[in-house]
Amino acid sequence: MTQEKKHTTGMPDVQSSADSRQIAINKVGIKSIRHPIVVADKAVGVQHTIANFNMYVGLPHNFKGTHMSRFVDILNTQSREISVENFPVMLQEMVQRLEAKTGHIEMSFPYFINKAAPVSGVESLMDYDVTLIGDIDGDDIRVALKVVVPVTSLCPCSKEISERGAHNQRSHVTVTVTSKDYIWIEEVVALIEKEASCEVYGLLKRPDEKYVTERAYDNPKFVEDMVRDVAARLNADKRLEAYCVESENFESIHNHSAYAMIEWTRPA
Ligand SMILES: Nc1nc2c(ncn2[C@@H]2O[C@H](COP(=O)(O)OP(=O)(O)OP(=O)(O)O)[C@@H](O)[C@H]2O)c(=O)[nH]1
Numbered sequence: 001m002t003q004e005k006k007h008t009t010g011m012p013d014v015q016s017s018a019d020s021r022q023i024a025i026n027k028v029g030i031k032s033i034r035h036p037i038v039v040a041d042k043a044v045g046v047q048h049t050i051a052n053f054n055m056y057v058g059l060p061h062n063f064k065g066t067h068m069s070r071f072v073d074i075l076n077t078q079s080r081e082i083s084v085e086n087f088p089v090m091l092q093e094m095v096q097r098l099e100a101k102t103g104h105i106e107m108s109f110p111y112f113i114n115k116a117a118p119v120s121g122v123e124s125l126m127d128y129d130v131t132l133i134g135d136i137d138g139d140d141i142r143v144a145l146k147v148v149v150p151v152t153s154l155c156p157c158s159k160e161i162s163e164r165g166a167h168n169q170r171s172h173v174t175v176t177v178t179s180k181d182y183i184w185i186e187e188v189v190a191l192i193e194k195e196a197s198c199e200v201y202g203l204l205k206r207p208d209e210k211y212v213t214e215r216a217y218d219n220p221k222f223v224e225d226m227v228r229d230v231a232a233r234l235n236a237d238k239r240l241e242a243y244c245v246e247s248e249n250f251e252s253i254h255n256h257s258a259y260a261m262i263e264w265t266r267p268a
Pocket of ligand 1: 065
């Protein structure tokens with residue numbers, strides 16, 4: 001007897017009953033459930049963190065409801081860790097357990113990278129928001145990696161027209177990639193940070209602060225420059241099947257953001 005059946009034998013199963021409305025549901029399941037996960041860490045082997053999961057399946061028109069408890073059960077399966085490597089297996093397990101054809105999982109987690117300050121070399125952790133987005137439709141499985149990288153951007157126009165200074169701000173550069181091969185989170189972060197006016201750090205001493213201020217001033221970027229320069233680097237990566245690069249600059253001279261986005265898919 002399966003785990004799900006042994007506690008419920010003899011009880012009415014409303015969700016399995018028929019529905020006559022002739023309307024299929026694209027996504028049904030659970031949203032915002034937290035669970036510990038393990039992520040491969042390029043520097044130290046593994047990193048333990050906590051992910052927020054959204055897990056959905058498609059529901060055919062003739063069923064009243066899905067089986068919500070089974071999604072949680074998949075997270076609690078003891079026979080394997082929840083990891084980036086096991087993510088496709090989770091997608092397969094989910095559609096199998098839910099008797100569905102299509103499924104979608106989003107696994108969002110903070111990921112920490114130890115960075116050295118640019119002059120003093122003092123080390124500190126920086127946190128990055130990472131999401132794995134998986135879709136399964138029959139035998140077709142697609143997994144995208146999304147990384148949000150906070151950086152500094154400095155406005156080229158402001159630098160040109162002002163007698164002193166230039167407005168600069170923190171920006172979020174978000175890259176979402178699908179790839180034939182494994183892509184390290186660290187690779188995506190490094191690629192983006194190289195193209196920013198300057199990268200940001202958890203801990204900076206005064207010599208570092210002077211360096212990042214001057215580095216940003218010497219390296220001004222519009223939001224358009226940011227997404228184009230990151231896209232040019234992504235274009236050179238032959239492993240990629242598709243990408244989306246976005247930049248949101250939280251403008252320090254406005255109460256709104258500047259935003260740009262480039263999407264690319266490898267031609268068939
Ligand atoms: N389908 C559905 N279930 C819900 C919803 N809200 C809460 N639930 C609960 O999800 C729980 C049942 O999950 P199931 O997986 O169907 O439970 P079960 O029938 O005991 O388990 P199985 O034998 O695996 O089907 C019940 O407590 C439901 O009331 C909802 O909006 N839709």
